[in-house]
Each structure stands twice: as C-alpha cells, then as structure tokens.
Amino acid sequence: MHSGPTRGLLVRAGIVTATVVGAMSFISWSAFGGGGLTGQTQIPTTPADFILPGTQPDFTGTAMDGIIGAINCSFCHGEYNTDDAPFDNWISSVMAQSARDPIWHAALATANQDTHMVGEFCIRCHAPGPWLAGKGAPADLSLFTEMDDFDGINCNFCHRAVNPVAGAMSAVGYPDNSDLTPDPEVLDPLAAAGFLPAHHGNGSYVVDPVDVRRGPFADVPMNFHAADLIYSPWHTSGDQCGTCHDVSNPAFERQADGSLALGALNTPHPSNDANEMFPEQRTFSEWKFSQFASKGVHFPDGRFGGNHPTGVMQSCQDCHMPDQQGAGCIFFDGDPSYERPNLPQHSWAGGNTWVVRAIRLQLGDDADWVGLTQPRIDAADARTVEMLRAASDLEVTQDGSSMRVRVINQSGHKLPTGYPEGRRMWINVKFFDAGNALISERGAYNFASATLTADTKVYQTNHTFDAAVAAATGLEQGSLFHLALNNVVAFDNRIPPRGFTNAAFTAFGGQPQGYAYADGQYWDDSSFALPATATRAVATLYFQTTSREYIEFLRNSNSTDLAGDIAYNLWAATGKSAPVDMDSVEIQFVPTNPGDLDGDGFVNGADLAVLLGNWGNSGAGDFDADGIVGGVDLGTFLAMWGSV
Secondary structure: OOOOOOOOEEEEOOEEEEOOOOEEOOOOHHHHOOOOOOOOOOEOOOHHHHOOOOOOOOOOOOOOOOOOOOHHHHHHHOOOOOOOOHHHHHHOOOOOOOOOOHHHHHHHHHHHHHEOOOHHHHHHHHOHHHHHOOOOOOOOOOOOOOHHHHOOOOHHHHHHEEOOOOOOOOOOEOOOOOOOOOOHHHHHHHHHHOOOOOOOOOOOOEEOOOOOEEEOOOOOOOOOOOOOEEEOHHHHOHHHHHHHHEEEEOOEEEOOOOOEEEOOOOOOOOOOOHHHOEEEEEHHHHHHOOHHHHOOEEOOOOOOOEOOOOOEEOOHHHHHOOEEEEOOOOOOOOOOOOOEEEEEOOOOOOOOOOHHHHHHHHHHHHHHHHOOOHHHHHHHHHHHHHHHHHOEEEEEEEEOOEEEEEEEEOOOOOEOOOOOOOOEEEEEEEEEOOOOOEEEEEOOEEOOOOEEOOOOOEEOEEEEOOHHHHHHHOOOOOOOOOOOOOOEEEEEOOEOOOOOOHHHHHHOOOOOEOOOOOOOOOEEEEEEEOOOOOOEEEEEEEEEOOOHHHHHHHHHHOOOOOHHHHHHHHHHHOOOOOOEEEEEEEEEOOOOOOOOOOOOOOOOHHHHHHHHHOEOOOOOOOOOOOOOEOHHHHHHHHHOOOOO
C-alpha cells in the first residue's frame, strides 16, 4: 500500500509547487526521513564512489566560465523557422527537458534511497550545467534554484564540449578569428591531474573552461558572439553522443568469474573502465560495433537523414539530427546565399513518446514562457512517431497452419535501446474469420488500464541484482527496476543492429541474455498458430516508453519525496504512455489442413512430433490459439489424424 504524501502537484519553471506543503521550493528527500522501503538498508556510498574522468565540478565558481542558459541562445537561434531554428527544435526535445523529466526525478529519488548519493552520477549527464557548477551534491536537486539549472543538455554545454580521446582537434578558425585556444590547452591540465578520459562514455565529458564555442562548420559567414568559434569535426561524430549514451554504474567492479560486485566504498572505481562496471545502457557501443559505424547503411527510401545527399546513414547525427535546408541563425534566415542544405535539425527524435507533453502540463502557464509551446511539442511528437516507424519493418508470411512474423531492425542500435526500465516492444496479432469477426488475439493491450496480455513476443531487457546485493539491502533477490542496485542482466532479447556479432557485443556487456541471435542477424522471427476458422490476420508491432509496472514501481517505492506521485499522475494525465504502432501488416490466409504441421500434405506422426515439441509453449499445434499447446489442442489434432 502506497502511503506517500497527498497527491496533487504542479511544477512551475522547474520548481515543485506542493499544494500539500505550500512552499515554492524543491522538496528535499531527506525531509521525508531518507531511506527507502520499510526494512530496506541503503548502500552507504559517497560521491567518491562516482568520481569519473573529465572536467570536474567548479565548486568555487572561479575555475571556469559558467554554462550559459539556453534562453540567451533563443534570441538569434529561434523563433524564425519551426523546422530549422535550432532552439525551436531543441526546446521540445528530451535533451532539453532532461532535467525536468518527471521519470528522471522519480527514478533519481528511488536511486538515492537505494544507494546513497548515486544521484550525483545521474545529474552529471541530465543536468551538466549545474553539475559543473558544483550543484550535484547533495543529489536531491535541492541546489537547483535557478531557471537555467533545468536547461538539461543545452546549447552552450554541447558547443563547448571537447573531444577527450583523440587528442587535439583541428584548431581551424573562422575567418574573423585566428587566435583560437587549441584543445591541448584544455586537455593537458586534465591529463596532468589524472582526469583525462581514456574512453568515450559514462558522462566523462570535457568542457572548455573558457566560453569558446565549437561546431561542425568552418564557413560561418560572421561571428556575432563575444566568444571565439572553433571548427570541430567531432561534433558530427557519434563519439560525442557516446559521452552520455553508454552508462555504467561505477559502484560495481568486475570479478574474476565475470560477475559484478559492489566495490570498496568511498573510493573511485579502480580502473574507470566502463566494461568493468555494470552496463546500465549501451546505445553508443551498440552503434559503434554495428555496420552503421563501420561503413554505413544505405536507405534508398530516405527514411532517415532528411536532406542527406547519399542516404548512407553512419553517425548518430545522420539519423537523429537530420539535414535540413535552412539557416542556423535568424540573421541568415531567408537569404539563399547563407542557407545550407545540411543544417542539422536539433530535434534528437527517439523513443520518448510522452514526457515532453507531461512537462508542458507540469509547467502550466510558464510552459510558453520557457519556449515549450504546443506547436513545438506537436512537431516533436510527429517526429518521434516518424522515427519509431522508420526504425523497423514487419514481414508476415503463412507457413502452413502457422504464421511467421519477422521484425527487422532498421536502426543503428538494438531495438528498442536506451533507458532499460519500463521500455518495451511487442507483437500484437488479431485473427479474423470469413465474417470479419475477431476470433482470437495475441498481445492484446488495454489502453484504459495500460495492461499488456503477455501471451506474445515482448522485446525488452530486465536488469536485477544478485543474492549479495539482496543481503546488503534487505530487498528480495531478483526484484526489478532498482536502477542503482542492478548488477545482473537477467534477460535481453532486444533485436541487434546490422553488423552484430556475439563476440563484440559480449566484450562491452551488450550480448543477448536468455535469447540467441546469430552473428549478422538483425531480425527476429515469431510463429503464431492459425485458429481453424481464421481467414486473415493483422500483425502490429507496438512500442511503449513507460510501462504501467514501472510507473507504479516509481510511485510505490518512493518514500522520500513526491516525485513518484508526480510522475505517476502526469503519466496518467497524458495517456499512460500509450503505445505507438511502429508497423502493421495484414495477411490473407490460403486454406490448408490445420493438422498438417510440417506442410508435407499429410497429418501423421511427423506432425505429432511438431506438436509435442511445442507442448506447454506457443507455436504450431496451438489450434485453439490460447498461446499454449496443450490437451485441447492434442484432441483437436487427433481428430484430423490421417487426413490430407
């Protein structure tokens, strides 16, 4: 039974307004007593357990220029073209709203309950500006008091980021700037202090301490900024995206037997090698070891890339920042001599279908003020659905008395990928008879209750924890959704991308678990038995961002603040993360003898062997289409024995 504070909250400009508390301030989780579920023991980690390479927080405010709020960028980079203006597309993205995301707030509170101060590690990527300013500790966001603290991953942060791995980038300046600060001046002090990252990922970013801007074009006609500009090819590379899209929990260390266990407390990870930590998500590595990264994938239908000249998708930006015809600045808009055919759209469409709408509801009257207008959200929603539908193809074929559904992954990473908790994809099949009546359904979803009937193929990953973590916390071994405690990938059947090999994915901790894919396989097949009277079927592939089970966990597990209630109420108010139909295919069946399971024209012992091979599971021989081959199906089969 949930016993948290009374529900009924709004959020104004990123500040929680608690109608039951009557205060205009962020509610510290410690105000509710700390800890987690009754009887649970918190892992006593400290910020020292989550120290990683890269630029370190500036607690004094003197070591680096502060990250500038995005509202300053809106005056020149917004309000002139909805499709092209960088600010207009950024503000309605989850990148921009990563520090307001109600799911993140709820997950952050539960993570802090489970593992002390782990939230400081999360803040590092979700709110890099305030983290760099020293506001990441305490990890309850109580120091987030300014509007700019909720900018998320904003303009100034990304365009001051420096490639930390490949050494000095090209210091080629724009025509009006020749005295540019070369990147070695940024990287060498980090190397001397022992903080230079050896790999991309895990929030180990490097930011120029001076407000010098970097971008992918060396021919900007005029620099209107007080800051210098540097040409940075790295800003077109997926390596930059890998900074925050490979996430590993540094509180866990790889053991000799391959397992992961809590390391020594109050001390950084001994190697800082992400592959020696728990792999919370691996989107960047999935792409890096795919055909997309190695040589690119050509899409003649132009489903990705917008204005891309070749249709060969290779970097993350090719798909998620598609080329547009336009200008990146209001002063160049409408002048053909300044417009580009390859202006990157700053939209970052992905798999988050509802959170930005929920944030607009949170902000209320302040939403338009911060730039989160309804037209911008509508455009972002349309791009998300378009991206999801482009990410897969569905093929449906009849195979005698069964139907094969093939899901093809057209994306550059696993399908689905990213944040593992509550995110899933499944196959829905509806069978109809000659009178067009629905006679059977697999993978039915109740939109009112947000409940999935799990009698179908569901693509997801389940992370959990082992007996040692259970003993340390008092929680039940195998419990799901405890993000900061997970050290076991219990299941992962998400479809790999083109170029997949088991060896490469095993090396970075992204191999399938409880499922198998052959090297080179980027599709998956599922078989559904045909009901005896079925004449046609419709197969649909659905994707859901946040399942009912996960959102209820966030609400019910939170005993420290109101973030779980807020997330649940917003989820319910915005459609309960209604699934998106990624693909849908209809098939008309050719009449066959349903008992001829092997397709040789006879119902005999060979067919009985097929049925018995599927006993207790789904597949050929499920004549009543209830998802399980059992006694009723055997009786139906024996009645057809010897027929042709």
